Amino acid sequence: MFTQLTPPASEPVSLAVMKAYLRVDIADDDVLISALISAARRFAENHTGRIIAQRDFRIDASTFGDGILPLSPVSSVASVKYLDASKTLQTLTGLDFCPHPLSPQLFSPVAGWPVPTKAWNAVQITCTAGMNPVPEDIQNWIMLRVATAYEQRSAVIDLKTTELGRSFVDGLLDAYCVVTI
Template sequence: MLVQTSPPAIEPVTLAEARLFCRVDGAGEDALLASLITAARQDAEMLLQRSLITQGWRLVLDAFPAGAIELERGTVLAVTSITYADMSGATQPLAPTDYATDLSGCPGRITPGYGKTWPAALPQIAAVNIDYTAGFGPAAEDVPEGIKRWIKMRVATVYAHREEVATTGSTPHFFVAGLLDPWRVVRI
């Protein structure tokens, strides 16, 4: 199970950028635009299977696996802690020297350190907790422009067409969906 422990501190697109893109004058629509920016960012993260702005995540496992542990949500910036329930039920931290990380790939991976094995964890639900941060970085400038452009287009589309059901037969331009393709996490 994957649980978000800390949301992004900012959005990748500012209200000023959304206002300009939507051709909105003044701050009267700011609350709506802010909610649309958040929704568009969440949609992009779901489609891409990655975090955009730095976020905290906890991967909860019932046991240590036989091999590597994959960390989802795209670019993993750091593993902050690994804890597990030992055979007596006490929570134990795993020292960083006991495991190795490969954060260069997508998804990031954790394995036991050289010459080491995973410790014996109590056979119970949620025995292992791995806390980590993921995202392109803490600033909006860290997010690729193509993704930010997609978010702005999504905000503008929903702002202009607030109905739940489309009343026309139009479909999105192919290039709009393609803006996300270079950063999409694909499982093989």
């Protein structure tokens, strides 16, 4: 389980860029367009299984899971803590972490894995995840998805985002989808 600790500092497509793409030069719809950008980014994150907008997370797990982080891409690991046998919170030191833009994120302690107590939150990892920079394919997909929702908002307003249907444009995200085996 992971919890978002901070909201994204910025969206992958700025309001100014999106308004220029839509050819909107008034401020009346700024709130709507901003909301559509955020919704498109969240949809893309759910679809791909990757974090797109950079922000901080806390991961709670019952084990170290061989050092495989459930988020991708992770740019930094701030801390790895665990509950020892006496349920005292300890900080794991001497981490070897090498960020990679798309592959599974791995970390390992230099001195070996300690044994945490049995609890759903026995391992607590604080990290920063998100794409930096966001690939152009994803930015283009967001702009196209927002444009569709904005230009057809009266038809879309009663639908859930997942009911918009897959179009050829959605293929722009396919290369970024996490494949689980």
